Amino acid sequence: MVQVVRKSALPDPSEVIDRLAPAAARAPAVALREPRPTGFPLLFTAQWQLIEPAVAFLHEHFVQRAHTIDTLRTYAEVLYDWFETLEQNGVRWDGADAVDLVAYRNRMLTQPSAHTGRPYRIATINHRVRGVLRFYDWAVRTHWLVASPLAGTEHNFRVARQLRPCSADASRPTDHSLFVLRQFEPLPRPLVSEQARELLATLPPPYDLMARWQLYTGLRVSELLRLCVQDVSKPSVRTVSHHTIEVIRKGRKPGYVVAPASLLDETAAYRSGHRRAWLQRAAHRRGRVADPAALFVNARGAHVGKNAYQRVISRTGQACGFKATTHLLRATFACMLLARLEQLASAGAAINPLMVVKVLMGHERIETTDRYLRAIAVEAGTLREVLDTLLSEVP
Numbered sequence: 001m002v003q004v005v006r007k008s009a010l011p012d013p014s015e016v017i018d019r020l021a022p023a024a025a026r027a028p029a030v031a032l033r034e035p036r037p038t039g040f041p042l043l044f045t046a047q048w049q050l051i052e053p054a055v056a057f058l059h060e061h062f063v064q065r066a067h068t069i070d071t072l073r074t075y076a077e078v079l080y081d082w083f084e085t086l087e088q089n090g091v092r093w094d095g096a097d098a099v100d101l102v103a104y105r106n107r108m109l110t111q112p113s114a115h116t117g118r119p120y121r122i123a124t125i126n127h128r129v130r131g132v133l134r135f136y137d138w139a140v141r142t143h144w145l146v147a148s149p150l151a152g153t154e155h156n157f158r159v160a161r162q163l164r165p166c167s168a169d170a171s172r173p174t175d176h177s178l179f180v181l182r183q184f185e186p187l188p189r190p191l192v193s194e195q196a197r198e199l200l201a202t203l204p205p206p207y208d209l210m211a212r213w214q215l216y217t218g219l220r221v222s223e224l225l226r227l228c229v230q231d232v233s234k235p236s237v238r239t240v241s242h243h244t245i246e247v248i249r250k251g252r253k254p255g256y257v258v259a260p261a262s263l264l265d266e267t268a269a270y271r272s273g274h275r276r277a278w279l280q281r282a283a284h285r286r287g288r289v290a291d292p293a294a295l296f297v298n299a300r301g302a303h304v305g306k307n308a309y310q311r312v313i314s315r316t317g318q319a320c321g322f323k324a325t326t327h328l329l330r331a332t333f334a335c336m337l338l339a340r341l342e343q344l345a346s347a348g349a350a351i352n353p354l355m356v357v358k359v360l361m362g363h364e365r366i367e368t369t370d371r372y373l374r375a376i377a378v379e380a381g382t383l384r385e386v387l388d389t390l391l392s393e394v395p
Contacts, residue, residue, distance in 0.1 A: 040059070040072075041072070043079060054135075057139070098149055101129065101150060104129075126181055140152070188375045189328075191329070203316050207316075229295050245259050271295075310325070337356075337357055338354070341356055341357065
């Protein structure tokens, strides 16, 4: 059985039997270009053999490509499940082919998850299948394998599709592949002005300000939580209604958002009010502050966590009688901005609405941004509602 072992939990070579001592001695020193961070997952077979290509794949995506810890955990779960399936069926990882991948996919279709006991969602199945294909593409590209039936576009049976930005077909798959199942693509349903007002008025600090930042700038949660005090220090120019704020995007890439001056004013008031009081209280109780540079801290003076923020947004939305998520706040910004830019473009402005939203949202692919254009094209009333949200002053 494949096992995930933390580096810090590896046994000392003297603590294992003689035939496994060489493998235990080699495990902490796998030849990689950079040291692994603390807590990095290592995958082992049932015979305690390190699955080196899987570890190297995770290392490259986390350390060298600077993906987040959530992405690392997701990739580790995909590889763990795939290698465990291969081991249970007596298939070598370097000999797996399309038959093995289809059987793996079909097993998830017919059997519930061994961990949760619930059936797999189609999106989860497709995500794992794509993760396996991505791993084999990487293995061939980095010469862990000379070739593989699961690597390369010609072997994945993918067919390029023509982009139709104005199509309102929400069931269209994002890619065509023999291995990927067709699934319904849910389009974002932006909050209308009444919902946005009620949500922001009900949220406690600092979550109300955090939600306002997402609603006005479209930041991802990870990007929002990386904001520091110095990032939002208001410029000396006070006559400008909007300011450019530099942020660290997904994958730790530099980017920027445009924040209204009123949002920076509210942020300055939060810094001199709640934030200062919470940090002073934490320093008095513990003698120190965990992260004094972090912009958003909770009432205990600690950096606001992702799960805590998402939980507060979800529960507050339920209390208000509608669904609310952190991603929905970001999607509302995208739909509001895109609807307004489409209106300006129709009036003759020389702009490309999709490209503008793509840059401000930090999307790598234009197809991701296209979802928001299709969202406002699904029904006529949505465009009016998002414009109402955009043009209404949310307290």
